[in-house]
Amino acid sequence: MSVVVVGAGLAGLTAATGLAARGVEVTVLEARDRVGGRTRGIEVEPGGWVDAGAAYLGDRHTALIALMGELGLRTTPATVAGDSRFALGDGELTRPGRFPPLSAVALGEMFDALDELVRTVGADAPWASADATRLDTLTAAEWAREHLRHPDARLFFPLFLGEMMAADPADVSVLHMAFYLRSGGGIRYLNAFEGGAQEHRIAGGAHRLCERLAAGPGIRVYLNEPVRAIHQDDDGVTVTTRAGSLRADAVVVAVPPSLADTIDHGPALPAPRSTERTAPGCAVKVHLVYPAPVWREHGLSGWSVSARGPLLSTVDDSPADGTVGVLTGFVTGGEAHRFARLGEGERRERAVAQAARLFPGLPPPIGFHVTDWIGEDYSRGCYAALFGPGDWPRLGPHLTAPHRRVHWAGTETSVEFFGLMEGAVRSGHRAAEEIIATYRRRDVHA
Numbered sequence: 378m379s380v381v382v383v384g385a386g387l388a389g390l391t392a393a394t395g396l397a398a399r400g401v402e403v404t405v406l407e408a409r410d411r412v413g414g415r416t417r418g419i420e421v422e423p424g425g426w427v428d429a430g431a432a433y434l435g436d437r438h439t440a441l442i443a444l445m446g447e448l449g450l451r452t453t454p455a456t457v458a459g460d461s462r463f464a465l466g467d468g469e470l471t472r473p474g475r476f477p478p479l480s481a482v483a484l485g486e487m488f489d490a491l492d493e494l495v496r497t498v499g500a501d502a503p504w505a506s507a508d509a510t511r512l513d514t515l516t517a518a519e520w521a522r523e524h525l526r527h528p529d530a531r532l533f534f535p536l537f538l539g540e541m542m543a544a545d546p547a548d549v550s551v552l553h554m555a556f557y558l559r560s561g562g563g564i565r566y567l568n569a570f571e572g573g574a575q576e577h578r579i580a581g582g583a584h585r586l587c588e589r590l591a592a593g594p595g596i597r598v599y600l601n602e603p604v605r606a607i608h609q610d611d612d613g614v615t616v617t618t619r620a621g622s623l624r625a626d627a628v629v630v631a632v633p634p635s636l637a638d639t640i641d642h643g644p645a646l647p648a649p650r651s652t653e654r655t656a657p658g659c660a661v662k663v664h665l666v667y668p669a670p671v672w673r674e675h676g677l678s679g680w681s682v683s684a685r686g687p688l689l690s691t692v693d694d695s696p697a698d699g700t701v702g703v704l705t706g707f708v709t710g711g712e713a714h715r716f717a718r719l720g721e722g723e724r725r726e727r728a729v730a731q732a733a734r735l736f737p738g739l740p741p742p743i744g745f746h747v748t749d750w751i752g753e754d755y756s757r758g759c760y761a762a763l764f765g766p767g768d769w770p771r772l773g774p775h776l777t778a779p780h781r782r783v784h785w786a787g788t789e790t791s792v793e794f795f796g797l798m799e800g801a802v803r804s805g806h807r808a809a810e811e812i813i814a815t816y817r818r819r820d821v822h823a
Contacts, residue, residue: 378816381406381616381625383604383640386414387431387798388786389631390590391444391805396629397595399813404625405596406618408603408755412591415759416798418584419746421666425696426582427703429662429748430759431798435574437562438799440806445579448589452577456570457693459678462735464685465532469735475570477682483527487534488564490524494551495559500792503556504769514766517554518546532684539689539709541567542796543660543760546710553764560795574797578694583798603755607783608643614782626816629808631786634772635757642783648775654765655772657751657758658796659713663688663706663728666744670695670702672736679704681735686712687724688731701743704732717749761796762789777807779815784808 378401382393385407393403411417417429433455434441445451463470463478470478477484498506504513521534538544541564542557561567567574579585591598606617607628616623630637634650635657670693672679679693688706695703706728708716716724725745733739750759764772776790786808791800 378402378627379404379625380627380629380812381614381623382629382631383607383616384414384631384787385409385412385587385591385598385600386631386787386801387416387587387590388788388790388801388805388808389414389629390587390596391802392629392631392786392808393596393805394590394593395806395809396812397593399809401595401812403596404623405591405598406602406604406616406623407598407600410600412598412600413584413587414801415750415756416583416587417748418582419664419748421664421703421744421746422696422701425701426584427664427694427705428578428583429664429746430750431583432578433575434579434798435562435566435569435572435576437566437574438794438797440802441799444586444802448586450585450589451580453580453697455575455578455692457673457678457680459673459676459680461678462681464681464683464735466684471677475680477533479529479533480527483529484533486527487525487530491555491558491564494520494555495563498552498555498559500556500559502773502792503552504773506552509552509769512552512555513550513769515551516547516766517544517549517551520551520554521546535710536682536684536689537568539659539712540707542763543658543709543713543758544763545656545659545714548656548659548765549763550766550768552769556769557795560792560800561797562794586798604640606641606643608641609782627782627784627812629784629786629812631805631808632755633757633787634762634789636755637785642780644781646775646780648771650772650775651762652765652768652771654768656763656765657756658760658763659710660750660759661708661713661716662748662750663708663724664694664744664746665704665706665728665732665742666746667702667704667740667742670699671739672702672704673699675736675738677736679736683731683735686731687716687727688735691732691735704736706732713751717751721747779811784811
């Protein structure tokens with residue numbers, strides 16, 4: 378039996394590994410010149426890597442943790458001791474902990490309202506939730522205008538949504554927002570470092586997952602091979618790239634929804650994978666590299682939150698040995714679109730100047746890296762696609778349903794930990810098991 382996997386990200390390579398372990402002949406086709414998908418490593422010093430894409434995991438991410446164990450990878454803590462910096466009004470403030478200097482009552486009411494909303498949405502089939510029709514007609518921005526009265530809550534809400542989902546509130550439906558927060562384990566788990574979804578990083582960088590999977594036995598990976606067409610007949614599937622065609626018994630398509638729609642499918646898909654309301658995850662990641670983590674000398678953790686960009690939040694991503702200092706800045710939501718349109722020089726100037734205001738005493742950076750996921754042709758955004766009003770009823774029932782010999786993987790096809798690495802890994806396992814079960818059954822009845 379032979380299978381072609383489209384996409385050498387975490388979902389595709391997890392599926393490929395599972396199939397190869399069962400004796401299936403697997404070929405992986407990747408459009409980029411690298412494996413990894415929405416994981417990507419940047420070398421900030423010889424042998425020192427930071428994550429330009431997906432980075433964090435927590436103890437509930439059991440499939441990812443098991444995979445890391447199989448690949449010989451370990452975690453490293455994401456938390457750094459020290460005070461935080463906030464720029465949410467006039468000037469900057471230093472505060473212990475991560476809670477912003479805003480009204481605790483107003484933010485508590487905001488999170489209570491979100492919690493109540495999240496509980497109304499079923500994770501397995503959000504489009505079938507009791508109030509799904511109404512929630513799917515509203516954007517998160519409209520919900521905020523209706524439910525958030527205090528100016529502090531209105532200020533903080535888009536920052537929170539940007540951090541959690543890389544979303545502009547105007548792009549995402551309330552149904553999708555509530556589903557995403559529930560799928561990821563709830564607001565408090567998603568938002569937490571200690572004991573939450575951001576507790577750990579992968580030592581050496583998350584990109585090592587895909588590099589090790591791609592080097593595993595029984596898998597052939599071809600780079601720079603964007604798939605143009607997938608045509609099926611009674612005997613199998615023909616997958617066409619610019620270099621030629623491959624025949625297989627089945628295909629796993631493990632790319633973001635809008636990319637799957639660019640492939641010519643024959644017969645045509647019964648429903649699209651995305652719509653005109655499906656938005657890209659709005660994330661740009663900025664890494665500023667310094668000779669040392671100087672902010673620690675002033676008792677600062679490197680964590681900051683700002684109401685104005687470009688860097689809406691920062692974290693300390695310095696290597697454990699402290700040989701260089703790395704501030705990672707997150708540019709999300711509408712700010713990400715504005716930042717992505719700037720020229721290279723203006724990006725650097727604005728980001729460096731903001732970092733210097735947040736962390737006085739910083740020397741000029743010795744390195745500066747920008748990863749614009751919105752502009753990545755073969756990502757179409759990050760962390761994940763954002764479902765807008767009307768998307769879930771139209772797309773949801775088809776996200777995992779095979780199209781004859783075409784099967785689907787990717788974090789957007791997982792109702793568990795949608796948008797996270799854990800969701801990608803679980804989707805790859807599901808796709809592999811689905812193919813094995815389907816074709817073994819056909820062989821039995823042949």
